[in-house]
Amino acid sequence: MANDDLKAFVEGHQRLFVLTGAGCSTNSGIPDYRDADGSWKRTPPVRFQAFVAEDATRRRYWARSMIGWRRFGQAKPNDAHHALARLEARGHSRMLLTQNVDRLHQAAGSREVVDLHGRLDLVRCMACSATLRRAEFQHELSRLNAAWTDLDAAALPDGDAELDHQDFSSFVVPGCPSCGGMMKPDVVFFGEAVPKDKVAGAMESLGQADAMLVVGSSLMVYSGFRFVQAAAKLGIPIAAVNLGRTRADELLALKVEDRCEAALSFLL
Structure with a gap:
């Protein structure tokens, strides 16, 4: 049922701001950092x-x-990367901001990608x-x-x-x-600052979005969490796909606890 709600959420918004994290790439053989409670593994x-x-x-x-x-x-892109590339191709995604450094979104065909933590x-x-x-x-x-x-x-x-x-x-x-x-x-290593121009450009794009979609991130790192905080302040509805808790659970309009590729399979 939650996956149907996600489909309705995505199809009900024309200007999605997408934020992705490590959960997007685990099915490509790249391990993630945190467990279901958001603690270090x-x-x-x-x-x-x-x-x-x-x-x-x-x-x-x-x-x-x-x-x-x-x-x-x-590593090769998986169905989660391909689904988000399809979302952009359909004209539903304004920007894809990724916390990952693997360039798999670009390999899957996404064009409007900002590598928040570099490459x-x-x-x-x-x-x-x-x-x-x-x-x-x-x-x-x-x-x-x-x-x-x-x-x-x-x-x-x-x-x-x-x-x-x-x-x-x-x-x-x-x-x-x-x-x-x-x-x-x-x-960007832990303890190092994300370049200010990247943050400013992404915030500007977020301000033009009509909804935010978080895919595969616990949002425990502030560099990503700040965008959810900003969306909430702007009154932009936020949906998240993540196995386990996120730092922003109380800010979400919708949460789907499923693997990224399974939750987004409707896009394929």
Whole structure:
């Protein structure tokens, strides 16, 4: 019944503002961060301050990421991504704001996408801002750390891999090919601010929407939750599809507790 209500909600609005989270990509083989209560399933990801300040943290991050990227970089869009691309193609979606860094919405054909937390398929120099495709950086990581390439590990969220009990001190992290500076994935780490222009542009789009649809996000991270708060202040009705509780449950006009691809299957 709830899925019928969702169909009516979506079809009853012409200018949807869509916000997506990790639940959208779990069926593509990319694990999510939180359980049904919104709590961390495992150790929280690396913080920006530690990545910048500690050489050991960067070695650990890139070693795990080198192993994790092999699966992450091969991920394909699932029916949830395709359903939201279809929603846009029908002219019902004003903007798709995603908290994911996997670019699977774009791969599925969505055009009006804002990557709120950046994209993992690019690496950026923190000194000169030069960017490099992750595939090229991966090749260099593998070349410099040949002994690590045979390792395999369980996949974790956002291209991370379970590589505990390893000595990372010998792992070599390449510098920027342009200036030798520190390289970081072109994503917003925990403890790092989302670029203000992205937030402002998304808020402007939200102000022109007639409804908001949240897909696969617990909204525990403020960078996403703030848009639901803003929609509520504007009197814009909000529907959410998520397995488990969200931080915004009391603000929702409709909630569907189902897998994203199942709840949105009517669009396909």
